[in-house]
Amino acid sequence: MPDAWHNLGFMQERRFTDVPHALHGASNENASRRQLLFLHGVSRDWRTFHTLYPALDGEFHISALDFRGHGVSARTPGKYLVADYVGDALACLEALDSRETIVYGHSLGAMTAFAVAARAADRVAAVVLEDPPFSTMGTNLPNTPLGAYFRGMKETVASSRDAGELYKTFGALVVGGRPLREQRDEASLRYAAEGFARLDAAVFEPLVEGRWLEGYDLTGLLRQARCPVLLFQADPQSGGMLGDDEAGLLADSLPACRLVRVEGSPHLIHWTQPQRILDELSSFTG
DSSP, rough: OGGGGGTTSSSSEEEOOSSSOOOOEEEEEEEOSEEEEOOOOOOGGGGGGGGTHHHHHHSEEEEEEEOOSSSSSSSTTTTHHHHHHHHHHHHHHHHTTTTSEEEETTHHHHHHHHHHHOTTTTTTEEEEEEEEEEGGTTGGGGGGGGHHHHHHHHHHHHHHSHHHHHHHHHHHEEEEEEEETTOOOOOHHHHHHHTTOOOGGGHHHHHTTTOOTTTTOOHHHHOOOSSSSEEEOGGGGGGGOOHHHHHHHHHHHHHEEEEEEEETTSSSSHHHOOOHHHHHHHHHHH
């Protein structure tokens, strides 16, 4: 994948809020009243959606948040549960001062977006959930290959703050019996390394300890959410993290949920099939 995230001149980095801690990210210059807020996955930052921003720049006022411990946002050791990130997204939404926001989240960001839709229904017009992991990232995570992967990521991030060194270390990390340099292209590895250089290694602690979902009540959120939902499910056989049971639960429980299964796509659908995302998003938002 080309280094497209280096060519986002229309997205300007900014600070969203200082209370209770500094939250940074980026926004475009579009004055449209149609607000689109992007929330990234764990270990990434606002730049991860670089495949989508150019096509949306002319239609939406785009804002994209760096969660706590990620990018340029404040470090908050000991406070990296999903429920803590929900607080960040709510604070960002308040700072945007819009009543017509569509919230788009990937992975951690999707779980956060869903909670925001339930807790701030007066501010959220719709949500787009890209492969939310839910129970895949629950208490059993430490005993799975994914848990081993996150332990390796934690050690990698703690080892250096130099992107070049992190690129080498991350590429050598063995997952599924093969080093990651044999499983990912160079651009993907370099993006990860750049993100790691701006990441607090403590972000991974509740993940590797199986505590990440403490205080996150999916059942309760399902009872509260009422806005339209566009739900993308990556292919579980290709690395997708949203299981069929939970995808079906959301589709059946929510009053206005459109489930889109993307066959053959891994977890990062917006990297592997951005046009599919854009087409579905265009249809969904009208």
